[in-house]
Amino acid sequence: MYLKYLQIVNYKNLKNARFNFSQGANTIIGENDSGKSNAVTALRLLLDDSYYYNSKRMKESDFAYDLGEWRGHWIIISVVFVDISSVDKQTEVCSEIVPEDENQIFLNSYINSGTGDIGTVTLFIRPLKSVRKKLYEAQTKEEFEDLLKEVKLSDYEFYYTSRSQTDFTDPTVYKTIVGDFETGTYSNPDDDDTAILGSKLNITDVQNHITVMFVDALRDVANEMRKPRNPIRRIVEAIEAQIDPTDIERIKDNINQLNLSISEVKEIGQIGTQINSKLMDMIGMVYSPEIALESQLNDEINALSRYLSIKPSNQNDMELLGLGHLNMIYMALKLVEFKFNRTRELINIMIIEEPEAHIHTHIQKTLFDNLKLTKDYTQVIMTTHSAHLSEASEISKINLIKTKGVVSHVMQPIEKLDDFGENKLRLKNLKLSECIERYLDAKRSVLLFSKGVLLVEGDGEEILIPTLVKKGLGVSLDELGIGLINVGGTAFEYIASLFDNVRIQRYCSIITDRDIQAVAEDSSHYSENAQKKGETRKTKLDGLFSTNPWVSTFYATNTFEIEFAKYTNNKYFVKDIIQSLYTQETTINRHKEALKTGGKDCANSVLTLANSIGKGWYATLLANTVDESVEIPEYIQDAIAYACQEVVTIDIKLKMVRYSLTFYPDSNLAAQDILSDITCIQNLKDKENVIEKYCNTFPKDQPAIFIQKIDEVFLW
Structure with missing residues (x-):
């Protein structure tokens, strides 16, 4: 089995997000602050038993940023596992998350489950039933809004379910299970539908059989290796049954002999004698127990694992390695641990945050390619904004996050x-x-x-x-x-x-x-x-x-x-190339005359020039020749305006205005007037006024034309 879908509703900047994963190595790609970390945090909230989080730790900022008023809203985090085999279903937890009656419409339109069954686990962070009941019983919208103002974070509960077969990212579904805040109506908690919400679940049962391991970009690996439940100890526990009994007996005999040798050290024996003497002084001979100070190193194999450590072959201390190598060593240890423990867990999920941190470019690609090989026992989910990892990622295993305003949208190029x-x-x-x-x-x-x-x-x-x-x-x-x-x-x-x-x-x-x-x-x-x-x-x-x-x-x-x-201005740049390429005056003059004449003669001359030296080299020469007077062909301006319509800010427009005006002579009063206005800008309205004034004053200037196209493109 493996994790196929992660649904997130109303969590931070992920208002309605669905992530699609496959076996092996997956990537979540996006720019800074797009929501990559929020996605993996949501997954950990649901499945990672080491990530403790409840209503006492909740913050108002946990709710979707564009909700405005968060009170009364729900946060929903739901996962769908697929390809649950008959062997998997022999475990009690699998039988608990697999729906008794699979919804075929749900399967066909939303889940492509392959050969096995599906299983679902969902977390609802929602108001307590008593609070929801009051909101439901509100008689008017005004009363509803007054009750909402009284809702506190402490009024929220963490409610886990299984077997739900619902697309929670559908806004109509959300209104059905929660309510319509615009009309001031709330759903009746007495009518909670288990077919939609799922059956109540003890999440510990799931977390005991699903391992989620989070590798932070700046993880303190050395400290992690000192913890009692470090990867080496878990690997030793997994292989203990495979160790030859004669080796175990030999180790125990050696440890017992070592304990005896330590206990027989005269100075250590004297410590025991002094403790006995001090006890008799304190409580007398009748009540004083006989004390001996002895070495009692545990001879159990799993206890000995705490003394096992790794180090570079040419150094004595692992901490001398850089952060990049330490992180890679830790990931390697965890993958080995997962490999040896795969009979114990249903699924291992390794979340790696920005693996490119501190790792050389070529190692990034190698690391990603090799992580793909773990698909038989570990599913890997990586967040990244590394171009190198993106190039190594398979399109079918990419989740791309796009941010618009305070909301991020998740996209799958393969869909x-x-x-x-x-x-x-x-x-x-x-x-x-x-x-x-x-x-x-x-x-x-x-x-x-x-x-x-x-x-x-x-x-x-x-x-x-x-x-x-x-x-x-x-x-x-x-x-x-x-x-x-x-x-x-x-x-x-x-x-x-x-x-x-x-x-x-x-x-x-x-x-x-x-x-x-x-x-x-x-x-x-x-x-x-x-x-x-x-x-x-x-x-x-x-x-x-x-x-x-x-x-x-x-x-x-x-x-x-x-x-x-x-374009007239552009012909001057073409003439410069003609002048530099040809030596015979008759040839130069013939091409220049053709440019001046225009029409078919001009076209023939340009194509002769471009084809004789190659279109790529011709473009290179032009790129080295053109200056600020160049005229961008209209169809190219239209194309650029269309492509960047979501991202051209008023400050970018203002930068284009400044750029254009710097090439006007000081005698141009209109240009100097607008430049003066720029220096006096105090707010957004002032910027808008300057841009409007510029576009009206210099309607044929290249930036002016482009700004107007940007403004027009929203009407297309």
Whole structure:
């Protein structure tokens, strides 16, 4: 059996979250403060017997941050185990968590349980029944709200159940079991439905058979190894029955001989004599017992394990090792412990917080790959914001956390991905998830950690677009939270399919060419076939993603190189390249004249230039040439605005305004006026006024155009 789902409702920034896990090594990926630690803490609240927590330790901040008034609300933490075998069910605890009648609708739509049964365990942190009864009996909304004000943290209970088959992340389910706070109605506690909430459970029974071990990023390993129940002792206990009896007898004889030798030391014997003498002085000879000071080292194998320790072969003290090595040693010990104890526990869950802490880049990947091998006896859940671990993670075992405001959403890139591949992309003999898994090995970190994504055709766009943004707008793609992925062709549909309501909820812009031919038919650059492919590509992409709220496609009428050269300012940069590449004046003048003429002559000249040196090198030369006067093609601005619509703050807009104004001469009174306004900003309204004034004053300036597009994108 293994942990398949973790549901969290109303806990900190996880208001309605569902995590999906598989056997082996799983990752929870997210930026700082996204809720990774909150997720593993919730799991420990439910299953980790070493993590003691009850209503006396609760804080108001434990409730979902956007609830406003926390009083009366419930925190729900629920886990679903799957593949519970007939052997597992022989234990009493398994039979207690497996539903008697499995809900097939629940199984088909929510759980894919594989070959075995499912089992569920749930924690409800909720008001006591007496408090809930009063809230239910409130006659009016005003009375209900007055009663809520009286609710205290001490009025809450920790109530554990099993066998529930409910999707608690469904808001309608929450209203059914708790109530509707907007209307001031609360559910009747006398009507608690065990079919929904589950049957009451003694959580200790479960925790005795499920081991949850938490490895903190900064764990004090040396101190952990001194504890009585350290991993070495538990390993020795597990293998004690396998030790040869003759070895045990030999060790006992040696210990008894050692005890005798210690006791026979003259100075130790004198201590016993002095104790006897002092006792007789105190209570007399009649009542004084005869005392002997002897060595009594325990000769039991499990007792001897406390004297076993590990150390580097070239050092005498383990504490001389760095934190990274100590943490890896501890994880190795725990995995060995789990291996030897797997007949005792139903499941071992190792939670590792940020394993990248203090660990070298290459070791991170090796560690992750090797942790995958533990799936037969240990399930691993790691939280990380390491790009290296993300690249090593399997897409099918990733939970991605996205934060918006004070609420975090959990996304699974694998969700219904193969269905999309089969039904939309018509893949018959291939699984889309497997194709993407292999393709994204080197580019996954960009996709997983960016707040928005640009997909581009080739090297030219990949090289030049970041420079266009930095030089034209005064901010980088990184500042905008945008990741750029070079698809290396036009097969955008595979990567774009990851962005969807049921998978990754982040905006993805596809930037591609329609390849409508802009040169004369007798030109060597003319390709009727390319134009047909461009139109076919547009039809396909529009058909696949026109109704997808997270994906939009932005088309160049011709090609990227031609679109760039259509703008007057940009032609100066192309002329610089012509001047540096060609030596013959006639050739230079011919290309410059073509740029000036525009139309088909300009297009033919640009393509000749780009193809002669390679589009990637052409883009590199442009990137080294362009300055703040560069004009970003409109379709690219539209694509960037779409991709970063969730993350462009007013301060980023203000940075673009400052950047633009610094290039205006001192004689430009409008620019100096707005710069003066910036220095006087005191609040958010002042910032908004400055930005509005700038956009109205310089409507054709690149940052002004982009800011307006950002504001418009919310209306799309």
